Amino acid sequence: MIEIRNLSKTFKLSRKRRKEEGASGTDGFVKAVDDVSFQCRPGRVFTLLGPNGAGKTTILRMIATLMKPTSGTIEVDGFDTLQSPREVRAKIGFLTGSTNLYARLTPNEVIKYYADLHGMEPSRFRQRKEELFELLDMNSFADRRIGKLSSGMKQKVSIVRTIIHDPAVVIFDEPTTGLDVITSRSIINLIRRCTSDGRTVIFSTHIMSEVSMLSDDLAILHEGRLLYCNTWSTFREGMIEASLEEEFIRILRGDKS
């Protein structure tokens, strides 16, 4: 469960950016997230949809305690991200499209490293690793250096790394960016499987097909503001435009008709 209330995040612009945007009246600050509230429930996929710069990554980083909110609160499974960041981090798995792995280590070593960081008991780790390696057919390359693996194999290692500690909340930040169709599909399947285990899943994307394939709940963000937030079925029923893409653009434009 993720509970977000009146979340805002303001960044100070770099000197270079301040000079570039001097005339636009930003006073040297930019609001990346502006008074956003929503709730992600267990067993459901919550999709954050928005164009580049909408604030999706910033929200996910704040949920993962990588960034601190300027104002507002975030609770993950009952723990406040500012008051109890370690407890929050123990509950989450985090995967981004830009995440890479340690090329000089083997899948076995990487997975063991993250399990140790999460303080997993050795017996529980072994059991969980065997399950996941079996499920994703990883045993054949478990002791090969990651740098020598194909992108599909690497993605499998990333997936296991994300969920090895059995997190209650899984965060996916544009997880299919730059991946081929087959690898993207394996990520989509993983996201779906996560919800069947009763986990809370939040994922960000700007790819419409992923939205329709995965979403249980949908939030549309633009320039840091929440323009829409409801269940996927309600969104679909209320669509004015024929396609999701057209509807998305209509909402971004603020067109009421």
Added chain:
Amino acid sequence: MKTIITVFRKELKDSLRDRRTVITMVILPLLMFPVLIGLTSRFVTSYEEQAQEKTLTIGLSEGVGAEGFSAGLEDADNLSVITGLSLDAATEMVIADSLDAYLLFHEEFARQVEELGQGEVTIYSKQTEERAIEAGRIFDLLDEYEVELRELRFTGLGIDPDAYHVISISTENLATGKEQLAEMVGGILPYMFILFCFLGCMYPAIDLAAGEKERGTLETLLTSPVIRTRILIGKFGVVVLTGISSATISLIGLYLGVRYVSAIPAAFIDMIMTILEPGSIVLLLTLLLPLTIFFASLQLTISFFAKSYKEAQSMIGPLYPVIIVPAFLGMMPGMKLTAATALVPILNVSLATKSIIAGQSDPGIMVLVYISLIVYASIGLFFCGKTFGRESAIFR
């Protein structure tokens, strides 16, 4: 503590599988001294042999003095003499390198010697460092000629030629082997140790901070339920270990160099071995440890701030001269470890190492060196911790 060890072990394993780290941490320091010692000794020996064996071509002026001198050269080895040359012709030949030297005996040379005066001789040659040994050979020939003439003069005057020497001078060098060693290599050794400490830290510092940022692995690492300070300590430990290992391996390289490279005088080997005693090594390492912590914190701070591996490299690169200048100053003759120089980072290590090698370290000043190094290391650590905890640096 367990998580620190987890991070430390993983980072060490990762770093030791990085070719660049292994080259700067092990191969370069291990081979530097043997190669340097080997090449230098071979080059110097070969240069000296060539200069001694080279056939010198000497031009002589006309006149009785020159004739007397040339008569004594008949049996000399590796010597070719051209007599009766004019100054103008000889000068052109020296410039064109067809003559190594021209000896102009004064036209009154014979009379000057006859009248108990000094016979004048002028040597025309290219006086460069490269030709120092050749010049020495010419001076030796003239010295022999002078001794011959002096004996004739003293015998003519009825004086024993040995009476020429009124004082017999002999010297006894009371400087210890360590002091002589400090004089000879006291500057270059600390310079090398400091350089290896810095280089040893460099690639792990870049890879474990900027490299992780660039790969995106830092983000996932920071979402684990580990206190950030523990992650930092684990990474920091690896960077310090590689830096100090690099300097220690250079000591092993020095040992191997002097032990197994031929053409090094035995006395020099004995002197070098005195600094490889356990006591001296421990003292050196206690100096290098806080310095390495300072280097590691400095490089990690920059690396955490940098956006990418490449940017970190370009930001750490300009630190080289900053490191080299004080280390180089320590090599200057007359530069001593005082209360003031003990406070200058890097220079203090360079001078303190020199005094350890000489066996002359002043405990009071050494305490100052340690205090200042610990202060600099602490400042470095403070900034490193600040940068690692800063959102704006991690997501720059």
